[in-house]
Amino acid sequence: MITIKEIAERAKVSRTTVSRVLNNSGYVSEDARKRVLLVIEETGYVPSAHAKSLRTKKTKVIGVILPKISTETSSRLVNGIDEVLAGEGYQILLANTNLHAEKEIEYIRLLKSRNVDGMILSATNVEPELISEIRQLNIPFIIVGQHAEELTSVIFDEYQAARDMAYLLIRKGYKKMAFIGVDEADRAVGYLRKQGYLDAMKEHQLPVESGWLQKGIFDIDSGYNGMKNIMESAEEKPQAVLAVTDRLAIGALQYLRQNGYSVPGDVAIAGMGGSELSKYITPALTTIDFSFEDAGREAALLILQKISGEHSLEKTREINYRLVERESI
Amino acid sequence: MITIKEIAERAKVSRTTVSRVLNNSGYVSEDARKRVLLVIEETGYVPSAHAKSLRTKKTKVIGVILPKISTETSSRLVNGIDEVLAGEGYQILLANTNLHAEKEIEYIRLLKSRNVDGMILSATNVEPELISEIRQLNIPFIIVGQHAEELTSVIFDEYQAARDMAYLLIRKGYKKMAFIGVDEADRAVGYLRKQGYLDAMKEHQLPVESGWLQKGIFDIDSGYNGMKNIMESAEEKPQAVLAVTDRLAIGALQYLRQNGYSVPGDVAIAGMGGSELSKYITPALTTIDFSFEDAGREAALLILQKISGEHSLEKTREINYRLVERESI
DNA sequence: TAATCTTGTGGAATCGATTCCATACTGAAT
DNA sequence: ATTCAGTATGGAATCGATTCCACAAGATTA
Structure with missing residues (x-):
């Protein structure tokens, strides 16, 4: 794979300068910038997100834990989440428990090891172990669908x-x-x-x-x-x-x-x-x-808020529902 | 965040030894292993997947590009993919083009930068630029739903x-x-x-x-x-x-x-x-x-095959469909 | 007794980026 | 003439893991 080092050599600059071009930071002469961009174009170089986030501690990835993938609820929720996150350059890493509640904790750990910037859990239960696992996580976390003491949640009444x-x-x-x-x-x-x-x-x-x-x-x-x-x-x-x-x-x-x-x-x-x-x-x-898309959007907004360090006052966000009267009654 | 270095210090061994315990590789005395495991347990240490994959070049993540998230087709497909992948310890990184075909290439690049081990694309078109982008990618790739020359695909007739x-x-x-x-x-x-x-x-x-x-x-x-x-x-x-x-x-x-x-x-x-x-x-x-779950499963199996280096002879896998006659005709 | 294996351990290089710091050259201000 | 601010650049440390290699015992073999 082609790395920043190779780009630097080809463009006859240091890796530092290439990094500056990549991130639009610091001082770079027009001349050097052009050379670097040209080499990048020629080689099709794509910087490694891993190396980057190892250094910067940011991954631009949000973990989403679902009880089941192919339900309308889940897909509407994920749709709402993605709508907001994609706009901010974030991607979704999926975890599907398939209704095995015990896997929730397992996946929380896995997602943590993957250094996600935050997690959204569509929960089916609020067992104490789950809550305590989340609390000691120290990563922005939103729980959707269930109310949980001291955790930020998006719920319906x-x-x-x-x-x-x-x-x-x-x-x-x-x-x-x-x-x-x-x-x-x-x-x-x-x-x-x-x-x-x-x-x-x-x-x-x-x-x-x-x-x-x-x-x-x-x-x-x-x-x-x-x-x-x-x-x-x-x-x-x-x-x-x-x-x-x-x-x-x-x-x-x-x-x-x-x-x-x-x-x-x-x-x-x-x-x-x-x-x-x-x-x-x-x-x-x-x-x-129940507008699951709204719930997803709201959860995404809240997680972005948490990531950027704003402590929202409210711990719980309630999403509206709408009674739809049709022919069956 | 707690790192391997800290575990090593606390257990009074080198990082090398901690790594050996973590990966069950090389020689480690019973005594040292116990100490390391104890410290890990106490601290709740979870190794950073980034640092690991920076070194090993494996991420255990498959990128999945969808034309739309909340459709039955997509969710059944993802369900099938996840079913197979989860069993092998892989996770899915989602990318949703929202039917903007031009975003396909953009996401392919993004997923490449994230060093995914492979990609599955649920495609709506097979423009030449797309195909050439994929070809020069050099990452295991499966295209679902469309036939593409020289690419491994999972299709229906x-x-x-x-x-x-x-x-x-x-x-x-x-x-x-x-x-x-x-x-x-x-x-x-x-x-x-x-x-x-x-x-x-x-x-x-x-x-x-x-x-x-x-x-x-x-x-x-x-x-x-x-x-x-x-x-x-x-x-x-x-x-x-x-x-x-x-x-x-x-x-x-x-x-x-x-x-x-x-x-x-x-x-x-x-x-x-x-x-x-x-x-x-x-x-x-x-x-x-059309059994989209089967298509997803098949795509996942093929990508796993490619990752493990087996070159399957066939370039195209056809999934069966079933004519369902009901009351509307 | 010397040579070789097995077991156990750690030092240091490495992966591919970012970023702090030092350095150097301008031209303007004092 | 000297300081200073702005511009430009690169060396080297760093992030947190893995892994090659060297080394040291103790056990086994010739």
């Missing part, structure tokens, strides 16, 4: 969102409302959304039958099975279902249609997530659109 | 796929078939798929009216407008439409339904891409499922 949706359904006249959620270890999606639903029901003095509470994982089949359990086991059939993700809602929808129920005639369905799918499915799904 | 789909429609009895494509500068999706369609029509001696040939970009609106143009301008209304992407097909579907046409009763629709959307939309879309 999950509780309020679920409560809003439940309120909407209730206002529409659905009193008997079932719920399909996910594991509460995921505090944001699992626990808070469930609380939002439960509180909305309680506030309206509406009973919740235990058979109405189903739990799945993040896929369509889970929604199907959850709905099946509800319809087969519940003492009283619900008039509506609130699912905590659009995929779960779509699974529920599949079950209902396959079994001759009309939606929303017999059972209304609402999801959460604002997925593209929700818009084009029939009936179009009522959902909550 | 786009021509055959489009032809197959057209054949299927013809066999179903649709003689008057329109086409919604994209710009032919995209050789794979724009040019080859169109040729497949045209040849299928020619082989069955079916006429193609000029109003039946529409061109859009990669989004749903384009499909809507394309379909609108067809229905409003064509001398004879088609019985079917072949769209080169699922999104275009969905746009076409929207137009038809909004204007009172039944699908497939009045007009049949087929897409290409095997998107998730195609499965859940009503009517479920007939499409061609």
Whole structure:
């Protein structure tokens, strides 16, 4: 590989001067500058980022840790992050835990060894070990999707969102409302959304039958099975279902249609997530659109702020959501 | 930051010995090894990947250049790539051109400066400058989605796929078939798929009216407008439409339904891409499922092969596709 | 007993950049 | 005539690792 040394020799200057040309720093005569640029052009020389950042301690790389790569949530988030970072000359180094939470710490260490200038974690949990690992990291860090004490985070008000949706359904006249959620270890999606639903029901003095509470994982089949359990086991059939993700809602929808129920005639369905799918499915799904792009952009802005040393006062940035009412309720 | 030097001092050995412990190389006494490991444990020391790769010329990072981050195609591709790469301890450095083809070369240079061990490019064009840039790069390189002379590529038989789909429609009895494509500068999706369609029509001696040939970009609106143009301008209304992407097909579907046409009763629709959307939309879309995950996996395997110095004989790896017949035809 | 191997260790060069410092030459100000 | 500021340049240290080489024991072999 061609190095700065070779450029210096060919241009008959010192490496110092070449470096000055490269970085537009210090004094360089027009003559020397021209010679250096010419040689660089001729040779197609590209300076090694490694050597550079070994010296300067900056890499212009941000590590992004995702729970899963090929989900709409992740790709919208990364899109938002990249939009902001690319403009500032930063690149993204990906790390995918594939929903293995224990890999989060592993990847944090790996990214640290790669000297990233900062990290953004799309989190599914906030275990104490994770938080303490991050705290002793001493690298700009943003956590997205979960609230964590003392860490800067970008979040949605999950509780309020679920409560809003439940309120909407209730206002529409659905009193008997079932719920399909996910594991509460995921505090944001699992626990808070469930609380939002439960509180909305309680506030309206509406009973919740235990058979109405189903739990799945993040896929369509889970929604199907959850709905099946509800319809087969519940003492009283619900008039509506609130699912905590659009995929779960779509699974529920599949079950209902396959079994001759009309939606929303017999059972209304609402999801959460604002997925593209929700818009084009029939009936179009009522959902909550969380702007993951905004969350990504915000996380990127915050990390840039931290890198440049500004201590923002707020530890938590809340991103808006939007209730999207469509045909499924 | 804590360095190997400090570890060496604390463990009362030389940096050489610490390095030996770190890499399991050379001779180290049990005693020395224990002391070093203990200090590492205590300090939470993580060796700098930069310094290491400055010396070793390996980074364990693969650059991946995408035309757009938040598309299903990209995320499925990256998913496949990551699946294979992560297992071998490699990470992905992302570069997103946002469909600005000129940025491809820029990013290739940037990734080179970052000393990636290899690059995978999900390409939309194969301009000569791009190819020559890649050729003089001298870094393992895989191009996905487009065929390029002398470069190792992972492709689908786009021509055959489009032809197959057209054949299927013809066999179903649709003689008057329109086409919604994209710009032919995209050789794979724009040019080859169109040729497949045209040849299928020619082989069955079916006429193609000029109003039946529409061109859009990669989004749903384009499909809507394309379909609108067809229905409003064509001398004879088609019985079917072949769209080169699922999104275009969905746009076409929207137009038809909004204007009172039944699908497939009045007009049949087929897409290409095997998107998730195609499965859940009503009517479920007939499409061609290209396994982008497989393409990603294959690209990753090929790049690993190249890195380890094996020269595979074949320059081109073709990934299978699957015709998925659903309700829209 | 001398030669050779095996094991263990550290000094120092190296990778490819940046940057501090010293040096030298102008021309202007005192 | 002397100082001084501005311009221009390069030598050498530095970043944090790896690795070649030399060297020293102790064990084994001839």
